Each structure stands twice: as C-alpha cells, then as structure tokens.
Amino acid sequence: MSTLPHIPVLRRGRDYESLDQIEVKDHKTGEVVAKVSTVNAGIVRKDLAKISEGRKALNKFTVAQLMEISAKAGEFFLNGTLPLGDKGHTQSGQEYVELLSRTSGLPWIMVKRNMAKIHYALTHMQEILNGLSRGLDFSIIDKGQGEQFGTSLSFFPTAHALGLVMPSNSPAVNSLWLPSIALKTPVVIKPGKEEPWTPYRLIQAFIAAGAPAEAFSYYPTDHEGSGEILKSCGRALIFGDKNTMAQYANNPAIQLHGPGWSKFLIGDDCIENWRDYIDVMAASISDNGGRSCINASAILVPKYAAEIADALAQKIGPFAPLPNNDENAKLAGFANLKMADFIDTQIEDGLKTPGATDVTAKYRNGPRKASFEGGVYLRPTIIHAESVTHPLYNREYLCPYACVVQVPQAEMLKHIGYTLACSAITKDAAFIEQLYAFGEIDRLNIGPVSTMKISWDQPHEGNMFEFLWQRRSIERGW
Amino acid sequence: MANPTPADIQKAQEQLDAHVREIIQWHFSPETGSPFWLGWANKAGWDPRKEITKFSDIIAKFPHFQDEWLRDEQPEVWVPAAFKGQPFNIFETGGTTGMPKQRIGWNDYKVDYSEFSEKISDEHFPRGGAWLMVGPTGPRRLRLAIEHLANVRGSSCYFIDLDPRFVKKVLSNKQYDVARQYMDHVVDQAVTILKNRKVTGLFTTPKLLEALAEKVDLYEGGIRGVFCGGTTMAPQYVRFIVEEILEGRIGFYPTYGNTLMGLAASVPLTPEDKFSISYYPPQPRAVLRVVDPNQTDTLKAYDEWGRVELTTLTKEFFMPRFLERDEALRKAPRERYAWDGVAEVRPFGAMEKTIVEGVY
Structure with missing residues (x-):
C-alpha cells in the first residue's frame, strides 16, 4: 500500500488515476496528506456524453428504496469505515474529522457539527422530499404518472445529471445535493480544491449503502472542466462570489449559491x-x-x-x-x-x-x-x-x-x-x-431566531425537487 | 531497438563535429557564405573557419543568435552566395504583433520531411492515402512541409487554414467567444472534408484534434494516423489523446518543431515513458541543448528542466545557440538517436505565468 492516500477521479463510478495530481496539504504544517488526480475538460466532456447511463442505474430502484439507501449512507458517512482512495486506505468517521480539519482549517467541533447536519439530511430524506414536493406520492415518479390530490400527475426529469462545482469553505454545503440520489438523478461533482474529502466520503457511503456506483462522477478539474460540468449536465449548482454569480445569473439551468448577505x-x-x-x-x-x-x-x-x-x-x-x-x-x-x-x-x-x-x-x-x-x-x-x-x-x-x-x-x-x-x-x-x-x-x-437555523423541508435557497423534476400535463386514451 | 552504445554516441559526436566544420566553412567563406555571416565575422574580428573545429567551439565562441536579426534584416542578407539567383521561400514564425521572424529556404524542409517519412508507418499513413492538414498554413514552412511529406508517400493533402496570430490576439484580449467561433469555423471545415473525402492521415494541433474528435468519429471516418504538433503536450494530455481521443486505434506521432529548426521526431512511447514524449532533433542539421536559463553555457543534467537552445546547421541556414521560448526536460540518447533529446516541452516560464497558446 502506498503511504499517501490517492483520491482518484470517478468516471461514472470507475476509478481513474491521472498522471496530473495535486497535493492536499495540512494548513498549518504544509505536510502533504494526500494526492488527488485531476483531469482536463476533454475527459469530462467525453464522459458526460454518456451520463444518461447513471440515471438508468438509479431507475432500477424506487424512490422509496433510494431514500432507504440514503438513510444507510447517512450512518456510513457518520460512523462507517469507508475506502479513502484507490490505494487500499480506509477512513473512519473520526479520521475524516481529523483529515478535513487538517486541510481546511475547520476545528474538529465544527466538522462534527457539519457532519451531523449531513447525517440528519440523509437519515431524514423522506421528510425532506415530502417538504420539497409538498407531499407527493413518489410512486408517481417511479411509474411516470399517477393520481393524487384528485388529479392526474406526471413528472419528467429536467436533466441527465446534477452538476456541482463545490466550494471548500464548509462541508455541510454538500447536503444540498443529497436529495438528488433519491430523486434518481446522478451527480457530477467537481470538489473544492482544499476539500476533496466530503463529497468523496459521501459517494463511498452511498455506494456502501447499495447505490449504483455509475450514479457518481467525481472530477477534480480546472476552470474549463468546471464550465463543462455546468454546461452539460442539464442542471447544476454553483457556489462562488458575486462575479461568478453574475456570469450565470440568467441561466435557469444553474442554481446559484453566492454570498448570502x-x-x-x-x-x-x-x-x-x-x-x-x-x-x-x-x-x-x-x-x-x-x-x-x-x-x-x-x-x-x-x-x-x-x-x-x-x-x-x-x-x-x-x-x-x-x-x-x-x-x-x-x-x-x-x-x-x-x-x-x-x-x-x-x-x-x-x-x-x-x-x-x-x-x-x-x-x-x-x-x-x-x-x-x-x-x-x-x-x-x-x-x-x-x-x-x-x-x-x-x-x-x-x-x-x-x-x-x-x-x-x-x-x-x-x-x-x-x-x-x-x-x-x-x-x-x-x-x-x-x-x-x-x-x-x-x-x-x-423573532430571535439565528440566521443559521435551517429547515430541511423548507430549503432556504432553491427547491431541489422542482429543480430536477418538472410537472407535465397528461391525458391517456387507454 | 537497443539504446545507443557509448561508441554510437561517440560516432554521432564525430559526425556532428565534421558537419560543423563543413557548415562553418560554407557560411564564412566569401565564395559560398551569406552577407549576414560574412559581415558578422568581419565585425567580430575572428575567423570562425579557423577557430571552430567542433560543436563545442560553437558553444564556447558564438553568442546567442538574436531573433531580432530575423525581424530587422532584409531576407536577402541570409542568402548564401552559392544560392544567389535562386528564388527562395520565405517562412515566418511569430508575428502576433509587429514584424514576424522570417527564415528563407530552398530545400531544407524537404530534407527534414523526407527523412521523417521513414519514421512513420505505412499502417498509420498508408502510401497513396490522402492527408488533411488542419493548422497554420499561410506563411509557415509547415504547410509546404506537410504537403511534401504527403507527396513523398505518394499522397496528396487537403488544407484547412488556422491563423494562430488571430487566435493569440483574441485570447489575449479575452475575447473567448470569438476564439471559440473561429475554432468552430476551422473545425467545421475539417469535418466537411472528412465527411466528403477519403482521408487517412491527419496533421493538426492537439486542441483542434480534440475538437475534431468531438464532432466526428475519426477512426470510422477513415483516419489511421495523426501527426500532431504545435503546443505543449504534458504526459496526462498525451494519455488523453492516445486513450480517449484516438482510443488506441489510431497511430499518434507527436513532433516538436518550428520554422527555425525543422522537426524533431518523437520516440514511440513505451509503458516506462508514462506518456512523457521525448523528441530528438535531426542532428547534425540541428542540435537541441537543454541549458540552465541563468547560465546558458551550462547544460542541465538528464531529466532536469532547462531552457531549450537550438543550433541550426544547414547550408541554407546557420543559426548558433538560439534560445527558444520553450523549456523542456533534457533526455539522454535513445534508440536510433545517439544524441540528446528534449521531453515535455512547454513555454518557457509556464510554471510561473499563464502563457497564451490558444488552439495552436
């Protein structure tokens, strides 16, 4: 086993070790703690041309099954010992806390609070999706159509995948994409440069819980590669400053997460x-x-x-x-x-x-x-x-x-x-x-409520269900 | 093929030294030399014919060739007396802003590319099969060189032009949309040719190759070999081209070259190379050295980075110790090349600053 962990690119779930690797360092000592493979936009583009295969893999499950998988993933994420890269390393929950703390500068206590938020979101997916969809019977998503609230309902997916260009500042932002898996939408993640850990651990937790690996793409990539993810998935989330937000302000396929003020x-x-x-x-x-x-x-x-x-x-x-x-x-x-x-x-x-x-x-x-x-x-x-x-x-x-x-x-x-x-x-x-x-x-x-208080069933920015699924009118002659 | 022995290396060195004596004699003799070099020797106050007897003398006694000379002087000053009266080709390099560098020539490009033809396989570039060049034509030596290469192999060549000066200008101005439109315009023309004509061999730049492969299945379209050059190709990018674009089904021949040198062929990749491409110049006609950028008379050790220095030694053109705007790893003699090569060539200073390369 190599001494340093190596985090590979995940190309629809398949490990890919690039010749281009970046070093992730301890923020205090500068010690290299892992290497992360990076790829160019061309590889991202090539893979995204076949991204619909990820959805096919998720479609083999019902939303209810995927919610159960999400809950199991939550437990694995919090407490499990999961693979850390492709060189035989593993990572317990506490090791995740320590490693993330070393590279991001977040103290353990903050990492643990962020972990708890993510765990809560994964283990309460039913409650979250219920809130996002205003009580939709999710078997309608499984079947394509159905009756509820005294009316015919049919929904179609708005995207091949959910693209994510993640920041490095706070691990809990990953909770934003978690409903995507239960909503049968593969994720294509570009991790933050200093925070490759959380999305990688979440993916490993999902896979350990039974989610199909093909639903997860993980591309440490450059600016052009990030642009490709934003452009090609159909729906994407981006985090950034005011200037970044301005670039995508008029694009309804991209949900912006900029400064909150x-x-x-x-x-x-x-x-x-x-x-x-x-x-x-x-x-x-x-x-x-x-x-x-x-x-x-x-x-x-x-x-x-x-x-x-x-x-x-x-x-x-x-x-x-x-x-x-x-x-x-x-x-x-x-x-x-x-x-x-x-x-x-x-x-x-x-x-x-x-x-x-x-x-x-x-x-x-x-x-x-x-x-x-x-x-x-x-x-x-x-x-x-x-x-x-x-x-x-x-x-x-x-x-x-x-x-x-x-x-x-x-x-x-x-x-x-x-x-x-x-x-x-x-x-x-x-x-x-x-x-x-x-x-x-x-x-x-x-009233005297902290601005930090969040309600999972009332998203404070964007509704992931409405972002990933759109209602259509339907009439059947037989 | 085995690596060269010390005896092979010694023999190549002796051939180079003999070639140096011949070329120096040629360029500095009034009967055969050019006005520029004859005038230069007069001003320098020493006679290279007497003092240069081997390649190391060039390094010890000539200063670096100044590229301004190729901008400021009229082309006629470079005509060796022996070529007087013979119309010459004028090839250009640079010129994104201001006057380009110009090199004149007659047959050098044919010699270089005829030799290169022996290094590419009939499997990848079937003799008689048409070629397509998608890249800088215009005043570049490359355009005639590629056509000659095709012709030498019994083939003809289609051309789609790309103006790198325009691309560099719009990229420097951050007009990325314009650059994208221009690249699409170039690629669309190439796609049209590939869809309507039988083409087996392709010359293009890495970025254009990538763009082309996104629009057309190159192998299904008949392409069997790709000859590529023009910009930095780091190992992972080479791997991307070989595995993802060409999918291991199309032969890949990266080269390093320019108007001033000719072309340095690459050694076929082995697993040990980990996609790091090594290029070897057409010695004795050209010599590449990888030198310490701060002390350019000092060679770097093998597998160390340094600045690329080019010396061109043909009867048409003598250019001692020109410091290229490139840096590279110095590579040891290998297989059929009993002299130094360069690897992983990239713009000089690429690690410190962003270099505009664009699609070229």
Missing part, C-alpha cells in the same frame, strides 16, 4: 430590549467560524447601534485561535493564505473611509490576522458604521464579520438588498407584513 433587523418595538438579543446575534455572526452564507454579516437597528456593536464586540472580539481538537474552538484557520490576506486588507482599506470603526479592535488584544501553531486565522470583526453607504456595510467575508448600522425601521428594507437569511426581531404586524411582501429575502425568521 444574511442580516438581523430589530424593529422599533423591540429595540429597547436589544441586550436580550446579543447572544442570538453573536451566534449568527460567529457559528461555524463565520464561514456560511447564512452567517449574519449586517445588523440593522433603529437605535443603539454603537452600544449593540460594542456588546457584540465584547462577546466575540476576544475569540482567539485554539487547537483544532479543542471543543471550545470558535475560529477556523485558512488553508488559502492569500484569502486571509485579501480579507484583512479589504477590511483595513474599508476602514480608511471615514464613518466606520472596528469596535472589536479594543477587545482583541492583537491584530485581526493571527498566527497560531503555524496556521493563519482571522479573528472576529464587528464594524460600527454610521451609514449604509459606507463600503464596509453589506460585505461578507469568510470569518466572523458583521457591520452594525443605525437605520430607521421605515427605511430598512430599502437598504438590505438581497438577503439569504433574515432574522427580524419584531412583533409589529405592519412591519412583519412588509417583510412577508419583500421579495429579496429567501429565508425569513420572525
């Missing part, structure tokens, strides 16, 4: 009790190391902006890097050091524009960018800005970051823009009505 709003009616909401706001900003698109990055309040910023800064400002295996670790390290530099520079540049203060600075006892045990971390940053026109308002970074700004309640919705998750602390019926009617919020929480 998630926010907290406090109404006039609740602002006098702002101290009661500091904990939930702080958690929304800093949970999961501030790496999620549903982490709050702006707090809009009608009064007490300076006091609220100070209270948040006191609470999370002192967070400092801890060893990865410390259960109290709150910060994630950066595998990509240039990203840490870029974020730190952006915030510092923003502070050069008058009208904003880094309130956390006085509670941090040190610079924002910190080195610890050879790793690089960004410590929390709470900005108090005097106006929504300040460049540090409505920014989202891969670390605990939020900008607190004072805005009259009547003007808040004018200034929030697109908001993936919005928690509005108000009981004011008129304000709530305005929020209901506001089209740029994807997930709305009323």
Whole structure:
C-alpha cells in the first residue's frame, strides 16, 4: 500500500488515476496528506456524453428504496469505515474529522457539527422530499404518472445529471445535493480544491449503502472542466462570489449559491430590549467560524447601534485561535493564505473611509490576522458604521464579520438588498407584513431566531425537487 | 531497438563535429557564405573557419543568435552566395504583433520531411492515402512541409487554414467567444472534408484534434494516423489523446518543431515513458541543448528542466545557440538517436505565468 492516500477521479463510478495530481496539504504544517488526480475538460466532456447511463442505474430502484439507501449512507458517512482512495486506505468517521480539519482549517467541533447536519439530511430524506414536493406520492415518479390530490400527475426529469462545482469553505454545503440520489438523478461533482474529502466520503457511503456506483462522477478539474460540468449536465449548482454569480445569473439551468448577505433587523418595538438579543446575534455572526452564507454579516437597528456593536464586540472580539481538537474552538484557520490576506486588507482599506470603526479592535488584544501553531486565522470583526453607504456595510467575508448600522425601521428594507437569511426581531404586524411582501429575502425568521437555523423541508435557497423534476400535463386514451 | 552504445554516441559526436566544420566553412567563406555571416565575422574580428573545429567551439565562441536579426534584416542578407539567383521561400514564425521572424529556404524542409517519412508507418499513413492538414498554413514552412511529406508517400493533402496570430490576439484580449467561433469555423471545415473525402492521415494541433474528435468519429471516418504538433503536450494530455481521443486505434506521432529548426521526431512511447514524449532533433542539421536559463553555457543534467537552445546547421541556414521560448526536460540518447533529446516541452516560464497558446 502506498503511504499517501490517492483520491482518484470517478468516471461514472470507475476509478481513474491521472498522471496530473495535486497535493492536499495540512494548513498549518504544509505536510502533504494526500494526492488527488485531476483531469482536463476533454475527459469530462467525453464522459458526460454518456451520463444518461447513471440515471438508468438509479431507475432500477424506487424512490422509496433510494431514500432507504440514503438513510444507510447517512450512518456510513457518520460512523462507517469507508475506502479513502484507490490505494487500499480506509477512513473512519473520526479520521475524516481529523483529515478535513487538517486541510481546511475547520476545528474538529465544527466538522462534527457539519457532519451531523449531513447525517440528519440523509437519515431524514423522506421528510425532506415530502417538504420539497409538498407531499407527493413518489410512486408517481417511479411509474411516470399517477393520481393524487384528485388529479392526474406526471413528472419528467429536467436533466441527465446534477452538476456541482463545490466550494471548500464548509462541508455541510454538500447536503444540498443529497436529495438528488433519491430523486434518481446522478451527480457530477467537481470538489473544492482544499476539500476533496466530503463529497468523496459521501459517494463511498452511498455506494456502501447499495447505490449504483455509475450514479457518481467525481472530477477534480480546472476552470474549463468546471464550465463543462455546468454546461452539460442539464442542471447544476454553483457556489462562488458575486462575479461568478453574475456570469450565470440568467441561466435557469444553474442554481446559484453566492454570498448570502444574511442580516438581523430589530424593529422599533423591540429595540429597547436589544441586550436580550446579543447572544442570538453573536451566534449568527460567529457559528461555524463565520464561514456560511447564512452567517449574519449586517445588523440593522433603529437605535443603539454603537452600544449593540460594542456588546457584540465584547462577546466575540476576544475569540482567539485554539487547537483544532479543542471543543471550545470558535475560529477556523485558512488553508488559502492569500484569502486571509485579501480579507484583512479589504477590511483595513474599508476602514480608511471615514464613518466606520472596528469596535472589536479594543477587545482583541492583537491584530485581526493571527498566527497560531503555524496556521493563519482571522479573528472576529464587528464594524460600527454610521451609514449604509459606507463600503464596509453589506460585505461578507469568510470569518466572523458583521457591520452594525443605525437605520430607521421605515427605511430598512430599502437598504438590505438581497438577503439569504433574515432574522427580524419584531412583533409589529405592519412591519412583519412588509417583510412577508419583500421579495429579496429567501429565508425569513420572525423573532430571535439565528440566521443559521435551517429547515430541511423548507430549503432556504432553491427547491431541489422542482429543480430536477418538472410537472407535465397528461391525458391517456387507454 | 537497443539504446545507443557509448561508441554510437561517440560516432554521432564525430559526425556532428565534421558537419560543423563543413557548415562553418560554407557560411564564412566569401565564395559560398551569406552577407549576414560574412559581415558578422568581419565585425567580430575572428575567423570562425579557423577557430571552430567542433560543436563545442560553437558553444564556447558564438553568442546567442538574436531573433531580432530575423525581424530587422532584409531576407536577402541570409542568402548564401552559392544560392544567389535562386528564388527562395520565405517562412515566418511569430508575428502576433509587429514584424514576424522570417527564415528563407530552398530545400531544407524537404530534407527534414523526407527523412521523417521513414519514421512513420505505412499502417498509420498508408502510401497513396490522402492527408488533411488542419493548422497554420499561410506563411509557415509547415504547410509546404506537410504537403511534401504527403507527396513523398505518394499522397496528396487537403488544407484547412488556422491563423494562430488571430487566435493569440483574441485570447489575449479575452475575447473567448470569438476564439471559440473561429475554432468552430476551422473545425467545421475539417469535418466537411472528412465527411466528403477519403482521408487517412491527419496533421493538426492537439486542441483542434480534440475538437475534431468531438464532432466526428475519426477512426470510422477513415483516419489511421495523426501527426500532431504545435503546443505543449504534458504526459496526462498525451494519455488523453492516445486513450480517449484516438482510443488506441489510431497511430499518434507527436513532433516538436518550428520554422527555425525543422522537426524533431518523437520516440514511440513505451509503458516506462508514462506518456512523457521525448523528441530528438535531426542532428547534425540541428542540435537541441537543454541549458540552465541563468547560465546558458551550462547544460542541465538528464531529466532536469532547462531552457531549450537550438543550433541550426544547414547550408541554407546557420543559426548558433538560439534560445527558444520553450523549456523542456533534457533526455539522454535513445534508440536510433545517439544524441540528446528534449521531453515535455512547454513555454518557457509556464510554471510561473499563464502563457497564451490558444488552439495552436
């Protein structure tokens, strides 16, 4: 057995060892922990021409059977010892936690929370699909048509496969594609450069649970290869920044997962009790190391902006890097050091524009960018800005970051823009009505609810069932 | 075929040294030499005919050939006296912006490609079977060379042009849609020929080959051999071409070459090569060295990366120590080649910066 694990390309389930391999390194020591084969767009293109074979393999199962397989896969993913590459290595759940932590910078505790989310999604697939399809009898998908709700129903698949260009920031984003297998749609995954582990382990878990290997394609590839996956599968998910999103904004076959710009709003009616909401706001900003698109990055309040910023800064400002295996670790390290530099520079540049203060600075006892045990971390940053026109308002970074700004309640919705998750602390019926009617919020929480709260049966962005299956009208003469 | 013995290598070296003496005598004698080199020797103040007796003397005594000379000088200055009055071909290289480099010639390309014909098999390029060249024609030596190669084998050749200067320009301007449209335009013309004419041999660039294979089943379309060159072919990409595009059914002949050198043929791949292609120049007419880019009189060790240096030694053209814009692994003598070769050629500095190669 080779000393280092090698993660092969999976070409409709078949291992392929490329001559081009990248090294995945420990984010602190730089030690190479695995090699990952990569392929060019030509191989992706060639394979995708035959991708319908993956669907054929899934069609041999009913949706109910695939939901059972998903549940078993959830157990394998959480606790199983699964193959790690093609050189005879295996990986237990704990080894997965440790390896992912070493290369991504996420502390064990965060990896475990992400694992738990994925496990929940896999083991509650029936509940999730029920929510996504509003109670559809899935035997109708198996048979092609049927009767339910007093009407004829028929659905057809919208795509040969679901393409995924995955990020490296947070393993739980993989939960977005999990329903695809139960929905009889093969997946074609381009893993994140620093996070090849989670999609690979999930695929191995599915296969161990009885899913056909042909339904899984895994292509570490370049920009052109990613473009091919997005273009050729029929339906695809992409994660990226604002510029990436702009490229695909008008393509209905591509579901975009960009910055969330998630926010907290406090109404006039609740602002006098702002101290009661500091904990939930702080958690929304800093949970999961501030790496999620549903982490709050702006707090809009009608009064007490300076006091609220100070209270948040006191609470999370002192967070400092801890060893990865410390259960109290709150910060994630950066595998990509240039990203840490870029974020730190952006915030510092923003502070050069008058009208904003880094309130956390006085509670941090040190610079924002910190080195610890050879790793690089960004410590929390709470900005108090005097106006929504300040460049540090409505920014989202891969670390605990939020900008607190004072805005009259009547003007808040004018200034929030697109908001993936919005928690509005108000009981004011008129304000709530305005929020209901506001089209740029994807997930709305009323009351002191963390923006990080997700409901599997109510997806906060996109409905995978509606994305992968489309209803058609049908009439049969016999 | 066995690898060369030390005696074979010694013999090749002696042949090279003898060839060097002949070529230096030719280019620096007033009766046969060119105005450029005669003038150069006058200014240099030494007589190469007396001081150059072997190849290593060229390395020790000549500076690097400056490519500006091929841009700035009129072509006539390169005409050896012995060729005076004979119309010449003008071949160009570069020229994406500004004046291209120009090399003149008469028969060199025929010599190179007639020799190369002996290295390709009748199974892959049946004699009499038509060829198709899809690639840079225009002012390039390659166009006449490919036609000559086909003719030498009793074949004729169809041509589809690709203008690499235009491709490089639009890629540099990030006009990817335009580049794609142009590539489709080129490939569509090739597909039309392949569908309507019986073609057995193909010359093209790797990217065009890939695009072509996506539109037509090359083997079913009659292609049995592909002769390929023009851009970087890293081992995994070679494997992709051999296994995925040609599916192991079509012969693959990668080459490294340009207007200034001619062509360096590749050694047939063995499993031990792991798809790393080694090219050997047509010595003694051309010599390739892989040198330390920071100290170009020092050769790199075998299997180490360095900058490619070309010396061309024919009666039509003498070009000492030209530093190519390529880097490569230095390869030891092998099989029928008792001299150094190069492998995994890629643009110089490719590891440090993005190089625009495009479809060419």
